[in-house]
Amino acid sequence: MSKMLIKNGTLYTMGEKGIVEKGDILIEDGIIKEIGENIEIEEGDVFDVSGAFVMPGMIDAHCHVGLSEEGISKSVDDSNEMNDPVTPQLRVIDGINPLDMGFRDAYQNGITTLGIAPGSANIVAGQFAVMKTFGNRVDYMAIDEKNGIKVSLGENPISVYGKSGKTPATRMAVAAILRETLLKAEEYMDLKSRALDEDRDEPSFDMKYEAMLDVIDGSIPLRIHVHRSDDIFTAIRIAREFNLDIVLEHCTEGHFIADQLAEEGYPVVLGPGLTDKSKYELRNLSFKTPAELVKRGIKVAIMTDAPEVPIKYLPICAGLAVKEGLDEYEALKCITINPAEILRVDDRVGSLEVGKEADIAVFSGNPIRDIYSKNILTMINGVIVHIMAQKEEVQDEQADKQ
Structure with a gap:
């Protein structure tokens, strides 16, 4: 011992x-x-x-370390599969390079656990994973290989597909494709259940809808990329329609609708704050958002979206939220126990x-x-x-x- x-x-x-x-x-x-x-x-x-x-050890609940590797060309970025807007079957665990220097930067700065997400090019992008930051084999570093399904609303999938003359080109299409995917997953689950009950052949295997079953039955959440307040409400609307468990990721304009978010009760992963307003959705980016949400009782984690913001600056992001009104102890919770609870690994870390x-x-x-x-x-x-x-x-x- x-x-x-x-x-x-x-x-x-x-x-x-x-x-x-x-x-x-x-x-x-x-x-x-x-x-x-x-x-x-x-x-x-x-x-x-x-x-x-x-x-x-600090926890970053949303980043792309190991997928969008630091110090290499964007041409070998493994975070986005931009050939199909619906890819729930993709597993980030299969694309992570544990030797990415981002992992080293994390543990050398006291960050021990990461929620690693696929990118936001697709409407349904794939499966989150939760990883420890030290090791050379992802199988041993992983805490949870399927911690949720990443979904993106708003500008990103529109800019990827719409500019090429493909669907989606509007927010309406983004929401419609997500609904269609959820409806087909529900139908697939129902056919499998009826086949079991009635002792008949199951439907033909469909890897996409198979991957969505854990979302449909509530075992794991949809982790939804949303910046604008209207997109946030679309995410909530769809969650209600399908009785889904969701986490609001980014939630940039959350401070505009803080009272309504408190009534809804969904957890929020905020960030990245320490970055430029690189697109229209980010024009209201502010470090005041964490304080506005926390004081209304919303469970909040602060993230870097690394490498968008270098992973080692996670505590600085929390400190800047304190500068804008967040209680210091609450800020520490936002990079420790809160992300652990949101990632559902608080029994371990x-x-x-x-x-x-x-x-x-x-x-x-x-x-x-x-x-x-x-x-x-x-x-x-x-x-x-x-x-x-x-x-x-x-x-x-x-x-x-x-």
């Missing part, structure tokens, strides 16, 4: 224990076993981080609690308040993957243990 003890840090647990001054964390075999004060062990590694800021995986980030200061704070140590599954001193040697040693 391997043991490790982190001692004397200021623990922002983001869980039931709240903030623990001069706290200790005992880790056994990659799992948090105890959180408290004055914990002692007879054997194992002890890291005294006196005065340091200790928090759960997102807070420092007994029984959870030891994904821990140690900083010289509060990373959302102090732009000069440094990542002293990052741990994933109880393995140190980054440490300020001798970091290359530590990474090589720990990689052998994965």
Whole structure:
């Protein structure tokens, strides 16, 4: 049994224990076993981080790391399959390069879990995955290989297909194609069910509609790319029609309709905020949106959409939301426990609690308040993957243990 003890840090647990001054964390075999004060062990590694800021590994709930790789030509971008507007059968797990430098940038800056999405060129783009940020094989890094189906409304699918003289060329067509896909998936599920009940042949296998069954029965959500308020309401309208579980991704104009969003109760993944207003949909982009939604009780995560915003700037995005009125502790929740809950992996990550995986980030200061704070140590599954001193040697040693 391997043991490790982190001692004397200021623990922002983001869980039931709240903030623990001069706290200790005992880790056994990659799992948090105890959180408290004055914990002692007879054997194992002890890291005294006196005065340091200790928090759960940060989580970016929406990015394209490993698909839209950094430092390479856009011609080999694997995030969008732009030959068919409906591709729910695509799995991002099959396109992710774990050696993309974005993963390294993430764990070297205290970010330990990512929600990785296909791009937004298609109306129905494919399957989300949730990944740890350290490793060299996606099968071992994955927490959840099918965490939802990505859907896009608004400008992106229109600009990809409409400009080529194909459907969709309007928002009406985008919504119609999404409805048609959902209706056909419902019909496919009904035919499979009736075949089982009546002991007859099932319908011919259709990989697209097979992939949609988990959405239709409510097992996983549609994660819907929406920026404008009218597109947000279209997403909600369709969710009601089909009794779907959804997450609103981007939600740029959410501050305009915050009261109505609070009534609807859907979670929101906001961002990227630290970018230019590169298209019409983004003209109302503001870091004030997180505060407006959070104060109305909406569950909010802040994301980078990396590489749109470099993944390492996730805490800076949270800090800029604080600058515009978001409570600081709530901002920390937006990059830890909230995205864990939205991604439905909060039983494993997102807070420092007994029984959870030891994904821990140690900083010289509060990373959302102090732009000069440094990542002293990052741990994933109880393995140190980054440490300020001798970091290359530590990474090589720990990689052998994965």
